[in-house]
Structures are given as C-alpha cells and as structure tokens.
Amino acid sequence: MTNGAAPAGRVRIVVADDHTVMRAGVIALLADEPGIEIVGEAEDGRAAVGLVERLEPDVVLMDLRMPVLDGTGATEQIVAARTRTRVLILTTYDTDAEIERAVEAGAVGYLLKDATREQLVDAVHSASRGETVLAPRVAARLVARMRQPAPVTLTRREVEVLGAVADGLSNVETGRRLVITEATVKTHLLRIFAKLDVGDRTHAVVRALELGLLKRHA
Incomplete structure (x- = not known):
C-alpha cells in the first residue's frame, strides 16, 4: 500500500470492513489487478473517513455494519465533505432498509459480498467514474419497490x-x-x-x- 499517487489509469481504493479476514480477502482479490491500487484499509467507519481525508482515494469499498461509525454514517460524512471519492457499499445485507439508507447517504453503488472477482473489479471501475453500480439482486428489489403503487392517503x-x-x-x-x-x-x-x-x-x-x-x- 502507498500514500503516493497511483500510476496513470489506476483506481486508488480504500477497503473498509471490521472483519479482518473479509478485509484481507477483498484486498487479496484486488491486489494483483493492474488497474487497481489498494492505498489503505480501515476497520471502522471513522477510520475510513480519516483515510479518505488523508489519501483522497478514488473509491472506498465500504462495509455497512461496523463499530464506532457504521458504513452509512461514514458515507454521509465522505459525501458531505464533497471529496472526489466515491463510496461503493460491499456488504452481506440486502434488506430494503439497508439499501435505502445507503443510497440516501450518497453511495454510488451497492454490491454484495458474494460478487465474483470480475464483478468486483468492474464495479470499482464503474464507481470511480461515478456510475451507479447495483448487485443484480439489489437492482431487482429496487425495481420491485418502484413498481409498487404508492399508498393513497387523505388528509x-x-x-x-x-x-x-x-x-x-x-x-x-x-x-x-x-x-x-x-x-x-x-x-x-x-x-x-x-x-x-x-x-x-x-x-x-x-x-x-x-x-x-x-x-x-x-
């Protein structure tokens, strides 16, 4: 890992996950990818926000449920700081509430941890360009929600x-x-x-x- 600028064309990322094994696994998946450079890792949301302030990575792979400050709170702070860093959620949770909170916080994407290496790599590059990235299962849930008619209420x-x-x-x-x-x-x-x-x-x-x-x- 390095604090310097990445070679031209590389996406500089920070991996934030409180589970050491999971964090190491994600880093191992991406470490040899020529278009990606891991510049930092964090075990909680507050540490992730600090790394973003110091390193200004292109993308943060953000877990949701972490101690000190959760992924949604960290995402809100990163987005509020108006940095160029994009937040890509990487989690095991795909409930409507979790998805909505992450999207409202400003995450550009929502990926599940059962994603393949190829999907993860593509998602990182897409997120770095500001493109919306959604796991197929998450996209299906959002579409289903959108198709449900809003409840009618009267004053x-x-x-x-x-x-x-x-x-x-x-x-x-x-x-x-x-x-x-x-x-x-x-x-x-x-x-x-x-x-x-x-x-x-x-x-x-x-x-x-x-x-x-x-x-x-x-």
Missing part, C-alpha cells in the same frame, strides 16, 4: 369532506357542516379526485371505501 379534512359527500350532502351543505366555504369544498374535492384517480363524487366515495379511507355506515 383529515379531505376525509371529512368525502364523508359529507357520502352522506349525500351538496357542496354548499358540506361547507356548512364543516364551516368552510363552498369554494374550499370544491378545492378539497379536486384534490381527492386526483389522489383517487376518479372523475366524480360518486366514484370518489366508492374508491375511498374500497381503500378503507372511509368508514362504511352501519
């Missing part, structure tokens, strides 16, 4: 307005019940129609009942 006032509509009240009568103007009632209804993807009062009530947003009258 308390919107529920009150729609409840009055369900009771058969006109806009004017709804306004009187809720002590708001007729114009305000209409505004609430337009927002409700948009949220429920419907075009009229009747369908809004039916859809809200289907979604459990309105309670059925006994």
